[in-house]
Amino acid sequence: MSVPRPGDRELRCKAVKVRSVSDSRKYGVAARSLEELIARSCHYLQVPVASARLCLSSDGTLLTEDTFETLPEHCELVLLSRDQSWKGVVSDLERLLTTAHRQQLVEAVRSLLQEQHSPHSAPRHKLLRDMLRNLDDTSDMESREQDQHWFTGLDARFKTKSSYMKFNCQSRIRSYMKEVSEASRGIEKAQSREQFEQTLESLGHMLKQDQYNGAYFDRRAEQQSRLCTAQGWFTCQGAFDEALCPSLHSINPYSSRESRVMFSTWNLDHRMEKKRSIIPTLVQCHEQQQSSSISHQYFYELLFTRNNLKLVHTVCHKKGAHNLQCDPAKVYRGAKTAAKTAGRTGAKTAAKTATRTAARTGAKTGAKTGAKTGARTGARTGGDQGQRKAGAAGKGLARGKKRRLC
Secondary structure, three states: OOOOOOOOOOOOOEEEEEEEOOOOOOEEEEEOOHHHHHHHHHHHHOOOOOOOEEEEOOOOOEOOHHHHHOOOOOOEEEEEOOOOOOOOHHHHHHHHOOHHHHHHHHHHHHHHHHOOOOHHHHHHHHHHHHHHHHHOOOOOOOEOOOOHHHHOOOOOOOOEHHHHHHHHHHHHHHHHHHHHHHHHHHOOOHHHHHHHHHHHHHHHHHHHHOHHHHHHHOOOOOOOOOOEOOOOOEEOOOOOOOOOOOOOOEEOOOOOHHHHHHHOOOEEEEOOOHHHHHHHHHHHHHHHOOHHHEOHHHHHHHHHOOOOEEEEOOOOOOOOOOOOOOOOOOOEOOHHHHHHHHHHHHHHHHHHHHHHHHHHHHHHHHHHHHHHHHHHHHHHHHHHHHHHHHHHHHHHHHHHHHHHHO
C-alpha cells in the first residue's frame, strides 16, 4: 500500500465499502476526506449525519482523519449512529443469534455440515455441530404440536416431552427390577426362593407407589424429586467415587431431538453395584433368613433411588469394580433395635435369675440355721423340763417315805 504524499488529499479519492450495524449489505462509497465519507455514507444508508461515526468492520476501531489516510482500498467500514457500538465479528454473531435471523443461521450451519469435508476440517465440523445443537434449541416448547421434530420416532401416545422423559426414566428403573427378579433362578432351595419372591412383590409394590421414580427425568416434577432444572438441564454428577464432575458435563434433552438421543448414552449408575454387591447380598440374606426379617426399604433405596444412583456422562462412567459392600447392620429389619432389645432382655433375665438364686440360697441357709437353732433351744428347754420333772419326782418319793414311817 502506497503512503499518500502531502498535497494529494484533495486529488485522490478513497474507495471503501460501508454497511450499517443492523444490515450486512454493503455500499461502495468514495470520498477524499473522512467528513465527506461520513456524509455520503449517511446518504446511502439513510442515517442522520449528526453524531454519525465510522469504524473498522474487523475490530470496531473508530476512524479519525489520520487513520482515514492509511485505509487500504475497498476496506469494510461500519456506520454508527447515536449510542451504537461495534465489536467486530462478535456483533455479527449477536445479530445472527437474534430471533429474526436464528432460523437462517440454523439453515446455513446445516448446509455447511452437508458439504464434503476432509480430516483437516474435523475441528470446524465439530464446532458447527455443537453450534447447531445449541441453535436448534426448542426447550421452551413442550407439546408434540409445538415441536413435532423432537418427537420423531417416538410412540404417538406421548403428547408432551416431559411425559416421554418420565417414561424413559421409568424404563431404566424397570430394567433394574428385572435384573433383581432374574436372580431368583439361582436360588436352589424352594423355601428360600419363595421368600425371595415375597421380597420381589414388596419391592414392586414400593416402586408402583413411587411411580418407578420417573420424576427424576421429569422437569415438571417437584424440585426435590427431579434431577434437572425447570428448563430441563441435567448436570453430570461425576463418577461413583467423585463428589462432582471435573469436566462439568451438562445436557438438555428437551432442547432438540439430537440432544434427546444423546441423553440415552448417559448412565444412571449405581455407586454400590447391583450385580457385584446388592443382588448377591439380597440372595444370601434369603438363604439365611425369612423375607420378613430382611429390610426391604434398605435394598429398595440401594437399587432404585438417588441414595445410591448417580447420573453420569458416558466419559465419566467407570466400569471397573467399585468395591463397595452392603452394611451388615442395615440388611435386616431393626437390626440395631433387636440388639438393644436383646441386651435389655438379657439384663432383666440375669437380674431375675440372680434374685431367684439368692432367694433359694437364703431359704436353704435360713432353714439350716433355723433347724440348728431350734435343736439347741429344744435341747435346752427339754433339759430344764426334765430337771423340773426329776425334782418333782424326788419330792414325791420323799413324802412317800415319811408317810410309811408314820
